[in-house]
Amino acid sequence: MVLSQPGSLGHWSGSEPDGSRRRGGSARSQASRLAILAATARLFAVNGYDRLTIEGIAAEARVGKQTIYRWWGSKSALVAECLLEGSLMPAAFVPADTGDLAVDLREWLVELFAFVDEAANASMTRSLFAAAAENEDIGRILGESLGAGSALIRRLRRGVEAGQLGVDAPLPELAKALVGYVIVHALERAGTPPDLPERLVAALLP
Amino acid sequence: MVLSQPGSLGHWSGSEPDGSRRRGGSARSQASRLAILAATARLFAVNGYDRLTIEGIAAEARVGKQTIYRWWGSKSALVAECLLEGSLMPAAFVPADTGDLAVDLREWLVELFAFVDEAANASMTRSLFAAAAENEDIGRILGESLGAGSALIRRLRRGVEAGQLGVDAPLPELAKALVGYVIVHALERAGTPPDLPERLVAALLP
Amino acid sequence: MVLSQPGSLGHWSGSEPDGSRRRGGSARSQASRLAILAATARLFAVNGYDRLTIEGIAAEARVGKQTIYRWWGSKSALVAECLLEGSLMPAAFVPADTGDLAVDLREWLVELFAFVDEAANASMTRSLFAAAAENEDIGRILGESLGAGSALIRRLRRGVEAGQLGVDAPLPELAKALVGYVIVHALERAGTPPDLPERLVAALLP
Amino acid sequence: MVLSQPGSLGHWSGSEPDGSRRRGGSARSQASRLAILAATARLFAVNGYDRLTIEGIAAEARVGKQTIYRWWGSKSALVAECLLEGSLMPAAFVPADTGDLAVDLREWLVELFAFVDEAANASMTRSLFAAAAENEDIGRILGESLGAGSALIRRLRRGVEAGQLGVDAPLPELAKALVGYVIVHALERAGTPPDLPERLVAALLP
DNA sequence: TCCTAAGCGAGACGGTACGTCCGGTCTTTGC
DNA sequence: GCAAAGACCGGACGTACCGTCTCGCTTAGGA
Numbered sequence: 055m056v057l058s059q060p061g062s063l064g065h066w067s068g069s070e071p072d073g074s075r076r077r078g079g080s081a082r083s084q085a086s087r088l089a090i091l092a093a094t095a096r097l098f099a100v101n102g103y104d105r106l107t108i109e110g111i112a113a114e115a116r117v118g119k120q121t122i123y124r125w126w127g128s129k130s131a132l133v134a135e136c137l138l139e140g141s142l143m144p145a146a147f148v149p150a151d152t153g154d155l156a157v158d159l160r161e162w163l164v165e166l167f168a169f170v171d172e173a174a175n176a177s178m179t180r181s182l183f184a185a186a187a188e189n190e191d192i193g194r195i196l197g198e199s200l201g202a203g204s205a206l207i208r209r210l211r212r213g214v215e216a217g218q219l220g221v222d223a224p225l226p227e228l229a230k231a232l233v234g235y236v237i238v239h240a241l242e243r244a245g246t247p248p249d250l251p252e253r254l255v256a257a258l259l260p
Numbered sequence: 261m262v263l264s265q266p267g268s269l270g271h272w273s274g275s276e277p278d279g280s281r282r283r284g285g286s287a288r289s290q291a292s293r294l295a296i297l298a299a300t301a302r303l304f305a306v307n308g309y310d311r312l313t314i315e316g317i318a319a320e321a322r323v324g325k326q327t328i329y330r331w332w333g334s335k336s337a338l339v340a341e342c343l344l345e346g347s348l349m350p351a352a353f354v355p356a357d358t359g360d361l362a363v364d365l366r367e368w369l370v371e372l373f374a375f376v377d378e379a380a381n382a383s384m385t386r387s388l389f390a391a392a393a394e395n396e397d398i399g400r401i402l403g404e405s406l407g408a409g410s411a412l413i414r415r416l417r418r419g420v421e422a423g424q425l426g427v428d429a430p431l432p433e434l435a436k437a438l439v440g441y442v443i444v445h446a447l448e449r450a451g452t453p454p455d456l457p458e459r460l461v462a463a464l465l466p
Numbered sequence: 467m468v469l470s471q472p473g474s475l476g477h478w479s480g481s482e483p484d485g486s487r488r489r490g491g492s493a494r495s496q497a498s499r500l501a502i503l504a505a506t507a508r509l510f511a512v513n514g515y516d517r518l519t520i521e522g523i524a525a526e527a528r529v530g531k532q533t534i535y536r537w538w539g540s541k542s543a544l545v546a547e548c549l550l551e552g553s554l555m556p557a558a559f560v561p562a563d564t565g566d567l568a569v570d571l572r573e574w575l576v577e578l579f580a581f582v583d584e585a586a587n588a589s590m591t592r593s594l595f596a597a598a599a600e601n602e603d604i605g606r607i608l609g610e611s612l613g614a615g616s617a618l619i620r621r622l623r624r625g626v627e628a629g630q631l632g633v634d635a636p637l638p639e640l641a642k643a644l645v646g647y648v649i650v651h652a653l654e655r656a657g658t659p660p661d662l663p664e665r666l667v668a669a670l671l672p
Numbered sequence: 673m674v675l676s677q678p679g680s681l682g683h684w685s686g687s688e689p690d691g692s693r694r695r696g697g698s699a700r701s702q703a704s705r706l707a708i709l710a711a712t713a714r715l716f717a718v719n720g721y722d723r724l725t726i727e728g729i730a731a732e733a734r735v736g737k738q739t740i741y742r743w744w745g746s747k748s749a750l751v752a753e754c755l756l757e758g759s760l761m762p763a764a765f766v767p768a769d770t771g772d773l774a775v776d777l778r779e780w781l782v783e784l785f786a787f788v789d790e791a792a793n794a795s796m797t798r799s800l801f802a803a804a805a806e807n808e809d810i811g812r813i814l815g816e817s818l819g820a821g822s823a824l825i826r827r828l829r830r831g832v833e834a835g836q837l838g839v840d841a842p843l844p845e846l847a848k849a850l851v852g853y854v855i856v857h858a859l860e861r862a863g864t865p866p867d868l869p870e871r872l873v874a875a876l877l878p
Numbered sequence: 879t880c881c882t883a884a885g886c887g888a889g890a891c892g893g894t895a896c897g898t899c900c901g902g903t904c905t906t907t908g909c
Numbered sequence: 910g911c912a913a914a915g916a917c918c919g920g921a922c923g924t925a926c927c928g929t930c931t932c933g934c935t936t937a938g939g940a
Contacts, residue, residue, distance in 0.1 A: 079915030187390035234440020285884025490888030646852020
């Protein structure tokens with residue numbers, strides 16, 4: 055499994071969209087921005103989404119609250135940007151391509167389960183689901199990170215090309231079902247039997 | 261699809277667990293209890309989980325805050341009980357059994373998608389996911405309501421018996437994948453193409 | 467000069483105006499009320515009116531901000547009540563009555579000037595004028611405390627009866643002019659020459 | 673009563689005190705300065721002293737905040753300069769000299785009371801007292817404007833010369849008492865009976 | 879018939895966090 | 910080098926709820 059580079063989706067340049075600078079005033083402080091994102095990631099990991107507070111972030115980042123409100127409209131926007139930066143979880147779980155689809159999917163699931171099962175990540179992951187439920191962007195980015203968006207589908211498509219999957223297999227549905235399984239699994243807080251990835255692959259890729 | 265009776269999981273009797281009565285004092289007020297649950301359901305539907313407040317519920321139910329804290333330990337416990345009572349969504353989506361598994365699953369999915377897609381339910385459903393992420397009980401009850409717990413598995417098992425599914429099909433995994441798909445779908449806030457249930461059944465029940 | 471008892475204008479009894487108690491809820495906490503007033507008086511004396519903050523008072527009194535907002539609508543209402551309680555300055559400067567009006571007024575002025583000239587009081591007194599400019603109650607109570615309201619007029623009236631002042635002397639105007647002089651004097655931050663009370667009495671009581 | 677010319681105390685020339693010009697750079701912008709003073713006067717009249725904000729003034733004057741901070745050290749310095757310019761109230765109330773002191777004083781008081789009683793001025797005047805309590809300059813200028821400083825004393829002195837007042841009358845004390853009366857009167861927010869000026873003159877000029 | 883214990887409404891209380899406003903400083907750009 | 914624009918840290922504002930606590934009823938056994 056290969057993680058795409060954190061920050062590769064970055065979208066902040068310090069300039070106006072057209073590349074010019076505004077008439078007057080200081081430019082946005084990159085230092086403050088990074089401190090805020092780092093504080094958000096740290097406090098999210100420690101306390102979870104609902105105990106995450108703007109005041110706490112501002113204090114941790116040694117920043118005025120207004121500086122947060124100036125650039126992010128809400129707690130969830132802040133979390134969404136952290137997610138994009140890859141500070142909360144690997145920016146994307148991408149299945150490898152060894153040529154054998156079943157093996158690659160199994161390995162991908164093993165990593166995914168390992169991630170969501172690890173105690174340190176588990177409650178944070180669930181918190182992310184809560185955040186996703188409140189904020190569409192977070193939902194989309196989270197789905198993307200877990201692979202449902204495109205990386206997983208691309209791998210499945212290569213499986214079709216290799217004849218390991220029927221040509222008419224509904225790839226997006228398969229991908230969403232896989233990711234959905236992982237989410238339900240994480241919400242259930244049940245452990246992962248070692249053969250689960252195997253069985254799951256068998257169930258969906260007969 | 262048949263909905264199980266709301267309240268069939270009810271667990272309140274007005275007496276102590278052993279059937280006796282305490283020495284003195286008033287019994288728990290059934291009227292208050294119902295008013296609280298009704299207020300919770302109404303406010304949850306209107307405002308969602310995170311804007312649901314104990315004070316708001318108490319005011320809406322014309323009840324003292326302490327009466328809520330006396331019987332429920334937290335906001336999420338209250339929501340869990342509402343969910344059990346079926347005040348938030350049908351207490352369970354149960355696939356029918358016409359003998360044709362594919363048809364029954366498709367119809368079950370049609371109803372499920374119809375429910376989560378309807379604007380009035382959509383944000384409330386997502387709020388339930390948020391609540392589930394914070395509270396294990398809600399997660400379990402929600403999963404059960406959506407069918408993953410047992411009703412769906414039972415239907416699948418009868419499909420195996422009828423030879424419509426391989427004898428070694430991993431039923432729990434299939435069930436969780438189906439429910440997971442619905443959850444991801446709801447989080448994505450995307451509409452449902454009419455043929456989606458059909459395609460999904462085809463994808464998972466080849 | 468005799469000071470009337472601090473608190474003699476007190477107006478809080480812990481009961482409803484009709485002597486009954488409200489239907490439900492705890493009674494107002496006397497301890498919190500006193501702590502708040504004491505904190506206000508202390509911080510006012512130290513920092514002056516404009517640097518007096520509700521948050522500071524709440525912290526000093528170890529009280530929630532809401533407890534202050536529940537009972538007082540504004541910073542100035544709080545200061546007005548402190549003034550009434552006599553925590554900010556003697557609740558009233560009352561001229562003595564030795565039979566000699568000129569002597570009594572002079573002594574009264576000596577004490578008044580001594581009070582407003584003392585460094586510790588001077589800026590607090592000016593702050594009170596600022597507060598009086600914003601809040602009618604404070605203005606009225608302050609005027610009363612300085613004697614203009616009635617105590618001074620009563621003393622002047624006895625002077626009329628003793629033939630030390632013309633029967634048609636406009637007593638309220640004289641009283642207000644005297645108090646007004648003291649206020650302008652305090653605003654000017656100039657010291658008081660020893661013979662000023664004497665000259666002032668001579669100027670107004672010819 | 674004659675008003676001295678607004679701006680007659682003006683003290684800004686756009687040049688250094690010695691008449692030279694600084695070495696390089698732009699000169700102070702007269703347009704900005706006037707816009708700031710005008711904005712201050714307008715907002716002061718509308719909102720009063722304590723709701724007057726530097727940011728509000730800057731916005732109203734379409735000026736950067738720094739331009740204000742560069743030239744005035746505080747809100748009260750700004751108000752003091754407005755007062756000097758006569759933008760807040762007539763720069764000085766000066767008693768006329770018809771030869772009859774009692775008449776002139778009465779007329780002067782009539783105008784003063786009329787000014788202070790008018791609703792549009794009343795709260796602004798009180799705000800000025802608040803400002804005076806915080807800032808010595810404002811207190812001095814305000815006292816001067818109201819006449820206590822010198823114009824009133826000069827008129828009284830001519831009364832002495834005309835034999836309408838005893839040669840040993842303590843003029844400064846009388847002047848301050850008169851102005852003090854007006855201030856207490858304004859703080860009390862009570863109306864002015866028509867014969868008040870008459871009675872007041874009678875009380876202080878027997 | 880009292881006594882007594884609990885349930886209940888009401889709401890005060892000490893707190894925490896909210897989102898906004900403003901103070902005073904600093905930085906950037908343009909004239 | 911002044912001025913506009915405005916970002917920045919800090920701190921107070923007044924509000925909303927939290928969860929706990931006390932009140933003064935009411936209610937319903939057991940004595």
